Amino acid sequence: MADIHFLAASGNGPVECRIALASLLSILEKEAKARGCTFEATAGRAPDGHGPASAIVTLGGGDAMRIAAEYGGTIQFVFKSPVRPHHKRQNWFVGLRQIELAGDAGDITIDPRDIRFETLRAGGPGGQHQNTTDSAVRATHVPSGITVICRDERSQHRNKATAIRRLQAALQLLVERDISDAKTALFLANKDLERGNAVKVFRL
Template structure:
């Protein structure tokens, strides 16, 4: 059996590095404090505080258990390799190789955590898909992107709440708003914020000519408590309307849809997926406050790309990623330069490699500036 001591040493090093970027010492000190708070009989007298405590405790526990489990697995494979070497037993060689590969893959997934450096990366994400230049193809492309992100969230085990969908005038959708709920949802999805470009043989062109279409995704961190945002009622226009999904595909048709416009900034928030008009209004106000909080952060930092990146028109020359279906098959991110020929897989939600490539590119860019 081959000597695997160098690989085990490399895994030990990665485990030691994980203690640094996961802040294991801080987490071990924090867990008993959170456990004490979570066990208080009056915890749920303040529901918001209770959710904060239990959510933090869950995250801390998950990180500590993941870290400790990796250390134990390294110990196990090291003991197995030593016994096999001492007894000249090659029958466990395949088991050892599989264990080393699994550990390497799990460390790669864990190391993604070190790339989450944004203030709000752990939060849920509010996402808005919007069709751009390209007519019916752009509206169809917007619907394709909506499905792509819903499939990606399903693959990751995230919960999704679809708040609003507006049908396209010719095909697909003109816009949609949805929330992705789960740890690091915003940290991952902020890599998708921007203009996306599709090149294909148009199904809407009688001559079957190649068509370029654009759609955009806007991503905002969802802040449940935004105490510094005060909204004057006179600054709001609240419209109610009859909601409609894309052919009944996405949302039920009701008379309770609500659209809120913040007149000073032109910020719009809509919801049509709750059971009542009152619930739709409450949800739309939550989303509006999150959007206005982001505008305030951008203003304070004096950087339009402080959180979501620079805004562009949804058209030529502004895309972050191209999806080419004709005359060849390729999806390429124009920032990280990550690419793949598996276009169908990407549209089916295989986005993790693009997200990780973006985060690594972003870190290298920040280091270059420093």
């Protein structure tokens, strides 16, 4: 089964929403591992150390689609602000939606010299259909530090090509652009977070 990709975003909410997003990434990683799925996260910038405004999450394995169905949408976190102790608000919202990373990369181009490839033995679930050769690849865009893993194909060459497209798409999603850009708006628009319709609520 091909990997599933998600965009996790805190909207243009305050720092507490980024703290909530960091907690969500930790929760998703534990959930994925407990259910035999692989987990990778490509996080955006965390300028003050309180968590990124956005991240791209990749899940692989038989239960990945079920996790997607359970977590897709608006997620509510309830906690007192650790950075503004006298702030009365305790409800913070982040969003998780499925995206495609192998498609249009917009205007992003990558110098091949800026990509570092590592071959991996495909791990995680898969049974008799699991790829047992070193055809899976990890591709790192050295200037940005963004890393993606591709294990979809049995051919290392095809996995490298897919990894490059995913790097381009990840950069397109994470790059800072005008808010009118439709892709960047996924990260920044509060209207994407429907506060009254949380699919999950976590109390920290």
